[in-house]
Amino acid sequence: MKNRRNFSQNDSKYEIRLAGSGGQGMILAGIILAEAAILDGRHAAQSQSYGPEARGGNSVSEVILSGREIDYPRALELDLLVALTQEACDRNLPDLKTEGLVVVDSDLVQRVLWGKVASLPFRQIAQGVGEGRAINMAALGAIVSFCPSVSRSSLANVMGKRLPSAKLAANLMAFDEALKLADNLRGSLKSVENKEESEI
Amino acid sequence: MRKVTRKQVLLQGSEACVKGALMAGCHFFAGYPITPASEIMEVMARELPKAGGVFIQMEDEIGSMGAVIGASLAGAKSMTATSGPGFSLMQENIGFAIMTEVPCVIVDVMRVGPSQGLPTQPSQGDVMQARWGTHGDHPTIALAPSSVHEFLELTVQAFNLSERYRTPVIVLVDEVVAHMREGVIVPAKGDIEVEERSQPTVPPEWYIPYGDPGTGVPPMPAFGEGYRYHVTGLCHDVQGYPTTRKDEAESLISRLFWKISKDLHRLQWLDSFYTEDALITVIAYGFVARAALPAVKEAREKGLKVGLVKLKVLWPFMSQTVTKVLEKSQKVLVPELNIGQISREVKRVNQGRCEVVTINKVDGTLITPREILKTLEEIHP
Amino acid sequence: MKETAELVHKYLRSTKKFPHIWCAGCGNGIFMQALIRAIDRVGYSKDEVVLVSGIGCSSRLPVYVDFNTVHTTHGRALTFATGIKLAKPRLKVITIMGDGDAIAIGGNHLIHAARRNVEIASFIINNQIYGMTGGQCSPTTPLGVKTTSCPYGNLEPNFDICRVVEAAGAAFVARSTVYHTRLLDRLIGKALKKKGFAMVEVVSQCVTYGGRYLGLDSPAEMMKWQKDNSIPVEKARELGEAELEGKIVTGVLVDRERPTYHEE
Numbered sequence: 001m002k003n004r005r006n007f008s009q010n011d012s013k014y015e016i017r018l019a020g021s022g023g024q025g026m027i028l029a030g031i032i033l034a035e036a037a038i039l040d041g042r043h044a045a046q047s048q049s050y051g052p053e054a055r056g057g058n059s060v061s062e063v064i065l066s067g068r069e070i071d072y073p074r075a076l077e078l079d080l081l082v083a084l085t086q087e088a089c090d091r092n093l094p095d096l097k098t099e100g101l102v103v104v105d106s107d108l109v110q111r112v113l114w115g116k117v118a119s120l121p122f123r124q125i126a127q128g129v130g131e132g133r134a135i136n137m138a139a140l141g142a143i144v145s146f147c148p149s150v151s152r153s154s155l156a157n158v159m160g161k162r163l164p165s166a167k168l169a170a171n172l173m174a175f176d177e178a179l180k181l182a183d184n185l186r187g188s189l190k191s192v193e194n195k196e197e198s199e200i
Numbered sequence: 201m202r203k204v205t206r207k208q209v210l211l212q213g214s215e216a217c218v219k220g221a222l223m224a225g226c227h228f229f230a231g232y233p234i235t236p237a238s239e240i241m242e243v244m245a246r247e248l249p250k251a252g253g254v255f256i257q258m259e260d261e262i263g264s265m266g267a268v269i270g271a272s273l274a275g276a277k278s279m280t281a282t283s284g285p286g287f288s289l290m291q292e293n294i295g296f297a298i299m300t301e302v303p304c305v306i307v308d309v310m311r312v313g314p315s316q317g318l319p320t321q322p323s324q325g326d327v328m329q330a331r332w333g334t335h336g337d338h339p340t341i342a343l344a345p346s347s348v349h350e351f352l353e354l355t356v357q358a359f360n361l362s363e364r365y366r367t368p369v370i371v372l373v374d375e376v377v378a379h380m381r382e383g384v385i386v387p388a389k390g391d392i393e394v395e396e397r398s399q400p401t402v403p404p405e406w407y408i409p410y411g412d413p414g415t416g417v418p419p420m421p422a423f424g425e426g427y428r429y430h431v432t433g434l435c436h437d438v439q440g441y442p443t444t445r446k447d448e449a450e451s452l453i454s455r456l457f458w459k460i461s462k463d464l465h466r467l468q469w470l471d472s473f474y475t476e477d478a479l480i481t482v483i484a485y486g487f488v489a490r491a492a493l494p495a496v497k498e499a500r501e502k503g504l505k506v507g508l509v510k511l512k513v514l515w516p517f518m519s520q521t522v523t524k525v526l527e528k529s530q531k532v533l534v535p536e537l538n539i540g541q542i543s544r545e546v547k548r549v550n551q552g553r554c555e556v557v558t559i560n561k562v563d564g565t566l567i568t569p570r571e572i573l574k575t576l577e578e579i580h581p
Numbered sequence: 582m583k584e585t586a587e588l589v590h591k592y593l594r595s596t597k598k599f600p601h602i603w604c605a606g607c608g609n610g611i612f613m614q615a616l617i618r619a620i621d622r623v624g625y626s627k628d629e630v631v632l633v634s635g636i637g638c639s640s641r642l643p644v645y646v647d648f649n650t651v652h653t654t655h656g657r658a659l660t661f662a663t664g665i666k667l668a669k670p671r672l673k674v675i676t677i678m679g680d681g682d683a684i685a686i687g688g689n690h691l692i693h694a695a696r697r698n699v700e701i702a703s704f705i706i707n708n709q710i711y712g713m714t715g716g717q718c719s720p721t722t723p724l725g726v727k728t729t730s731c732p733y734g735n736l737e738p739n740f741d742i743c744r745v746v747e748a749a750g751a752a753f754v755a756r757s758t759v760y761h762t763r764l765l766d767r768l769i770g771k772a773l774k775k776k777g778f779a780m781v782e783v784v785s786q787c788v789t790y791g792g793r794y795l796g797l798d799s800p801a802e803m804m805k806w807q808k809d810n811s812i813p814v815e816k817a818r819e820l821g822e823a824e825l826e827g828k829i830v831t832g833v834l835v836d837r838e839r840p841t842y843h844e845e
Contacts, residue, residue: 031210031381034210034381034383035210038208038209038210038383043208043383044210044381044382044383045380045381045382045383046210046380046381046382047376047379047380047381048379048380049320049321050320070382071490071493071494071497072490072491072493072494072569073347073380073382073490074376074566074568076568076569076570227668228664228667228668230664254667254668256663256667258660258663258693259689259690259693260689262657262660262690263657263660263663263689263690263693264660265660266653266654266657266659266660266661266663266664266690267660267661267663267664267667268664269653269661269664270633270651270660270661270662270663270664270665270666270668271664271665271667271668272664272668273649273651273661273664273665274631274664274665274668274669274672275668275669276668276669278664278668292654293654293657296653296654422669423631423649423665423669423672424628424629424631424649424669424671424672425628426628428627428628428647428648428649428650429649429650430594430643430644430650430651430652431650431651431652432644432651432652433652433653433654434652439596439597441596441597441598441644442641442644442652
């Protein structure tokens with residue numbers, strides 16, 4: 001992968017929320033994201049909220065990235081929302097900032113009432129690599145493309161540390177495939193953004 | 201280009217707590233599963249045996265607290281971690297540890313109460329329980345970390361204070377701080393000062409287990425080291441034997457208070473921001489202080505003269521610090537995730553000097569920077 | 582057996598302000614003597630012995646003897662003892678509890694201590710009543726007996742302490758009365774030496790409250806009752822349930838090898 005931008009120049013806060021249902025691995029994805037950002041020399045805070053269920057229910061993981069020390073480690077206005085269920089999408093959309101981006105699974109989330117949307121087939125990608133549970137790592141792949149604050153190499157590095165070694169290869173495949181699709185999509189997103197701006 | 205020069209590691213609050221405990225020399229942990237404190241027990245179960253310590257899961261929190269006190273009597277630095285319902289169960293034995301002067305650390309990860317409440321949601325509702333949860337008049341030491349890094353640091357300090365004053369020390373942490381992960385620069389072993397309980401310098405036959413050596417804190421040998429003495433939760437004389445003599449009971453209870461209150465000036469642990477010329481000062485602790493800081497910064501950008509004092513010690517109440525704040529400010533804002541617990545103390549110390557405004561929440565959600573900013577704008581003169 | 586005076590001088594705390602709190606004729610003193618004799622016989626040093634008690638008349642025992650002693654909260658002696666033993670395994674940890682202390686308020690700790698098989702020698706002084714608080718019924722008060730808290734007669738069947746502890750997994754379970762002092766000496770000695778959790782139920786008498794409610798007037802009569810109602814376990818094995826009704830089965834009830842908590 002080529003280094004698309006120099007992320008460390010970005011000093012400001014970047015807020016990400018990963019939302020899905022319990023068991024989709026949202027919290028682990030958040031932890032990996034935060035740890036990778038720290039490897040990249042940035043400040044990171046990860047937090048979560050969850051219900052009493054071990055499976056199902058709403059699961060939300062937040063990651064705040066910044067070049068400076070983080071005063072308030074929770075999201076105030078999301079830059080990026082990843083939603084892997086319809087309910088997660090509906091619930092969390094109001095917390096996006098106006099120019100924020102929502103990334104959804106194209107199968108699991110059908111309806112997104114938002115301008116800037118990236119709909120990607122994370123579940124299909126995961127099933128395609130023979131590891132249905134890699135849906136969370138596929139979502140992380142897309143984040144690399146959209147988020148200015150985290151690098152592919154650090155994420156892959158942390159995945160190697162945090163994931164069971166037998167599952168690593170499949171997860172990395174899903175991760176990279178989603179990253180590639182997201183990169184292709186990024187251009188068209190920009191135009192949407194520009195169009196909106198010009199309309200305003 | 202800004203770079204973080206020292207190396208950070210991503211730690212969950214609970215992991216940082218365990219790291220702090222191990223650095224402080226914790227050798228014994230007894231606990232019972234409870235949301236949202238179980239992670240501390242789980243990390244302890246994994247890490248403590250590797251460090252040569254002893255971990256045990258007890259049958260309930262009453263038993264956990266008993267085992268912790270027993271282990272400390274045998275010479276081990278010991279701790280437990282729990283949440284509201286378990287903290288309630290521990291209260292009788294915490295009182296025993298205060299009365300018998302047995303050092304130990306209790307971490308209470310606060311969730312919304314009363315009763316089962318909201319087990320996975322943050323709260324600061326146990327501040328008064330930490331102070332008055334066990335019966336009778338007694339002193340209390342309680343610390344409140346606001347970040348993962350502080351959770352590590354204050355767990356070390358909890359052990360130090362508990363050894364220095366021979367008393368249980370409570371770490372009151374809200375659910376968010378225990379569960380969130382932040383980059384932490386873990387201090388090197390040598391950078392941390394670790395205190396140990398004082399040991400008798402006299403032979404056993406000269407040892408007076410509950411006498412006052414001048415500091416208010418009697419030396420404490422471990423069981424099995426030749427200093428045989430009696431430990432009882434009854435009022436006791438200097439030899440440790442039960443007494444009903446009023447002079448002996450009075451001098452025991454007063455010494456329990458005095459050994460800590462004489463050092464109040466050493467227990468004013470705070471961080472302050474923009475307080476020099478502040479007309480309004482926010483007094484906050486725990487996670488809420490994290491919400492207050494960006495609110496205060498933004499208010500400053502808008503030209504409001506506001507400041508923040510973050511309390512790290514909740515008990516004994518930092519009245520010296522708070523008095524200074526109250527003397528300098530026109531108004532004080534106390535945001536808390538409870539119906540108003542530390543604000544009562546602020547009002548008590550205030551004695552009508554300032555206007556004390558509060559923000560209170562008990563619905564399981566956090567107080568946001570926006571809410572604090574809004575109130576600051578509303579009350580700014 | 583050594584001269585009593587010699588043992589008194591060696592083991593009682595000369596600095597403690599005697600007299601003790603027990604009533605004349607109470608069984609606690611008999612047990613204390615037996616315990617001291619057993620510790621002396623086993624040969625433990627005073628420094629390595631830790632005596633832990635809960636709350637109640639018998640739990641006042643530790644203050645009188647010159648060991649490392651802790652008088653804990655009601656029902657919790659075994660939890661403190663567990664902490665002490667695990668933190669410093671070389672210590673010889675002994676607990677002394679009453680019947681209310683050990684099996685009412687502390688019942689859960691008792692079964693879990695037995696299950697874990699932590700090496701603790703525990704003694705439950707069973708006088709079938711709450712003596713210190715004024716004669717209320719306990720989980721071992723016989724059915725139908727009137728006490729201050731069951732003035733119309735006790736409605737609740739009582740616990741068989743030994744069976745509970747056996748079922749929970751203790752390595753050693755035994756029973757004696759304070760009348761059978763030689764047996765008591767022997768059983769305490771065995772419990773002290775046992776690797777694992779050992780429990781001896783010591784049937785005793787409360788002369789102030791128990792006697793009044795059980796219809797026995799004097800300490801002597803109460804101890805005679807212990808004598809007349811006891812059956813050695815060897816003999817009891819030949820008898821049926823009906824014949825054992827209301828009897829005190831004495832001796833070693835369980836003695837088995839199980840890995841202790843430390844060995845696991």
